[in-house]
Amino acid sequence: MRELQRPGSPLGGALAAMQRSYGALSIKGRLLLLAGILFLPCVGLIAYVIVSMAQSADASIRRGLSYAAQTISGAVDAELRRYVTLAEVLGKSPDLGADDLKEFEAEARRVGAVSGEGWIIVSDASGRLLLNTLAPAGKPLGARTPEGLRSQQRAFVSGQPSISDIFTGPNSGEWVATVDVPVFKDGKPFRCLSIAMPAANYTRLLAQQQLPADWLVGIMDGQGRYVSRIPKNATSTGQIASAGWRATARAEGIAEFPSIEGDRVINANARPQLSDWTVGVGIKQGAFAQAISSTVQTATVAATTICALALLLAAGIGRSIARPLESIAVKSTNPGEAAPSDPPEVRALNARLAAAEKAQAESAAILQENFGMLAKARDDASRTAEQLKLAAKYGRLGTFIWDGQSGTSHWSDEIEELYGLKPGTFPGTYDDWLALVHPEDQAHADRDNQQALITGQLDSEWRVPLPDGSIRWIEARARMLPREGDGDLRMIGVNIDVTAAKEADRKRELLVHELAHRVKNSLAVVQSLAHQLLPRHDAKVRDFTSRLHALATVHSSLAENDWQGADLSALIESQVAPFAGAPEQLAVSGPTILVPVELTTQLALVIHEMACNASKYGALTTPSGRVEVTWSLGPDALHMRWQESGGPPAKEPPVLGFGSRLMTRTVRHLQRTFAESGLTCQFELPWLETRHNGVVGPLSEAN
Incomplete structure (x- = not known):
């Protein structure tokens, strides 16, 4: 290395020339050179951030598809459970057990089981139809369709309600599926009670989900036929689904395949618990790529703008630093001694520093005394802060301060932990906080915070999705600090983890609903016993059962309103x-x-x-x-x-x-x-x- 730096070597000459050129640079030139050198790794970092954002947008859309599929699957289960519950209650009717189909039909109409949303079918163990409330009077009923008969046989074998695949109803002429409940007598198959469900019910259910317009949503039965599909439902119900979806229907998660129109789609599956159906939510690959491209373009424009502003800011700062030093150099008569590579402004400044050295020594003693007083105050403040930090940690709360001038918030480590962040990683802006809030709660959380700027008080709560997939409930309390003179607005507050309390409320509501279900079953049992044990044609017995039905109706109304x-x-x-x-x-x-x-x-x-x-x-x-x-x-x-x-x-x-x-x-x-x-x-x-x-x-x- 020493040989390379000798004056006679080529490298040594190049280094000497570079040193002379650098020594001739002013402070302004050196600051601009430093800004250029620092800008190069920033470009790489920005490129990395843009790629990361694209990957994050991809993962976010896929998670959204899976979440939507699970949500719609739960809605389908709820709709099926409504029909199953009604069929099970009607299946216990004494009139059906006594094969009194006329009285049974009248009872079904009284409880509202026959309506535009469905109708009643009763068949014997062989599949011969005995009752169809939709069929015109006097019309021969015939036998069940092959799809309905397969579902009936599954119900008799399992002893549990069964959901059929869709088929064209002989009387209605529309696509329907049935809920089949087996009825046994003396331990043997006796009757099958079925409720026909028009496929249009599930089209309305899908339309209520309010999903993005470019998403595809469908329900497929066990034979691979569309029960319902949005969009293009009128031409899709009963149609065989695409080969790709049928091949991946049994596996939950994300899959890619061509749709029945030939478009390449990204699809998420979810399977309802009560049937052999499959719920799929997908998006065309073109729309998927466009969404990611939009995110990348926005990030690129923002990054380019930020880089340009940063360079302009660096140039401005460089000029602001160099201008006072140039003034000092002009006024100085004794520039002092400095190295040859130092800029002229620094050589002139050295003379000033020699005069200031004496004043600095005199100030050191005063500063030392002040430092001792500051150290004591710092220790006292440290102990107080440690006590507050301990209370916040075990109380599951964190503190924040919002600065009205900059529009940013300073979070404590505890509040960052509540939001699933590592200490010191929260950027501090309002939009960054709102992005951490659950999408369904963002609107009311934003509204409550904006209202707090008017009232001076914040009392709200919202959910926060954590990186591990769990949900945390946050309760926020804050107040606006009074202004001091012409000072800026400031708000101080806390965020409290109330997830445990919310979970306790959820369990309480679950117990209330379970109790309501048991009471309703008890009323049904009492009504059934009254039908079986008391004289059927006695007026007092009819009045008694009628009052029981009135109580059951009231109980159902209260349960539907959550006992409010x-x-x-x-x-x-x-x-x-x-x-x-x-x-x-x-x-x-x-x-x-x-x-x-x-x-x-x-x-x-x-x-x-x-x-x-x-x-x-x-x-x-x-x-x-x-x-x-x-x-x-x-x-x-x-x-x-x-x-x-x-x-x-x-x-x-x-x-x-x-x-x-x-x-x-x-x-x-x-x-x-x-x-x-x-x-x-x-x-x-x-x-x-x-x-x-x-x-x-x-x-x-x-x-």
């Missing part, structure tokens, strides 16, 4: 509908009211008894009869009016029955008018007392 109460209009319609021959026989009018849980059962039984009485003696005994129910809400009571018309003249009952006793113990200010035009009944229910002090007037008769 029942809509008054829907409650009245559900209790009167079984007794009305046509919907136009009932008219309701009044404000929208949510009846409290503790009042729902009592009010339902009152309406049920009045509707039952109208079907026996009043307006509902004739097709032209009509019942009008109106209500209004006062300061402390719910005012209700029941008006019958178009039926026989109303007569006061000679004997006080159960319904009359129930009403006198439940309502207050009861007024009944028995006129030629029909019965008019007015009464009140305590409202504020019910909501705050419990139910007024115990129902000893009902209990």
Whole structure:
């Protein structure tokens, strides 16, 4: 090495020339040279970041496809479970066990099992059709289709409900699938109860998911036929799916294959638990590549802009540093001694430094004393910070400070851990924080934070997806600090991990739903026992089972509203509908009211008894009869009016029955008018007392 640097060697001469050239550079020139050297690795780093963003966008879209497939699969299971539950309840009907298909059909229509969303099919063990509520009266029913018969045989073999593949219904002429529930008698196959589900139901279900317009969503049955598909559903239902999808249907995850239109697609599969169907969510490769390309282009433009701004900023800083030094060089008369490679400005500055050395020595003693005082203050602050850090760690909370001038936030290590980040990696901007929030919570989280700038207080919560796939609930509390003079806005607050509390709430709701399900099953068992053990044609038995059905209807309404109460209009319609021959026989009018849980059962039984009485003696005994129910809400009571018309003249009952006793113990200010035009009944229910002090007037008769 020493030989290479000798004056006579070529390398030594080159190094000497470079040293002379460098020595002639001013500070401005050296700063520009430094900026250029530092810019080269930045270009490589930016290229790496752009590639990483492209890979991240690819992974994000694939995760989105898988998440959407799992979500739609859960929705399909929920729709199937609704039909399965209804079929299982109807399968336990005593009328079906006694082969009384006429009574069974009437019972099915009363509970709403026959509607535009499905119809009832009953067949024997061999597949011969005994009942089809969609078939015209008198039309021969024939036998089940091959798809329906295969599903029926699976149900009898397994003893469990079975979901068929889709087929064209002989009577409806549309694509349908069936839920088949086996019915055994004396341990042997007796009947198969089926509910036909139009494939259009699942088209509506897919349309409700609100997925991106360029995504393809489909449901395929076990034979590889489309149950539903968006878009192009009208031409796809019943069509054989693409060979690629059929080949990968049994494997959940991401696969690539040509669609039935010939387009190359990236597809994610998910399989519902209750059927042999497959849910697929895909995107064309062209749209997939365009989404990634858009991300890369945006990042490239942003990186280029940032680099240009950085170079301009470096040039500006270089000029700002060089300008004062040039001024010093001009004013200095004794530049002092310096190395030949030093720039002229530095050689002039050395003279100034010699004069400042003496002042520096005098200041050192003062600084040393101040440093001692600062060290003591630092130790005190360190102990306090350590105590706060320990409390934050074990309390699962982190702190942040938001600076209104820069629009950035400073996070503690604990808050970064709550969001699944490594300490010191949070960039600090508002958009960076919002990107960490769960996509479904970003809108309300952004709204609450913007509102906090107006109110000065933040009280919100949102979910955060963690790198391991889990979800963490965050509760945020913050307040705006008061301004000092013309100071900038600042907000200080905490983020708290409330995942455990949310999980406890979820388990509580699960237990409530399970209890509701068990109570509903118990009511069904009691109704079944009443049918089997009590005389079927006894009027009191029919009234008893009718009241059980009323209670079951109320229970279903409360369960659907998550035990928050029942809509008054829907409650009245559900209790009167079984007794009305046509919907136009009932008219309701009044404000929208949510009846409290503790009042729902009592009010339902009152309406049920009045509707039952109208079907026996009043307006509902004739097709032209009509019942009008109106209500209004006062300061402390719910005012209700029941008006019958178009039926026989109303007569006061000679004997006080159960319904009359129930009403006198439940309502207050009861007024009944028995006129030629029909019965008019007015009464009140305590409202504020019910909501705050419990139910007024115990129902000893009902209990």
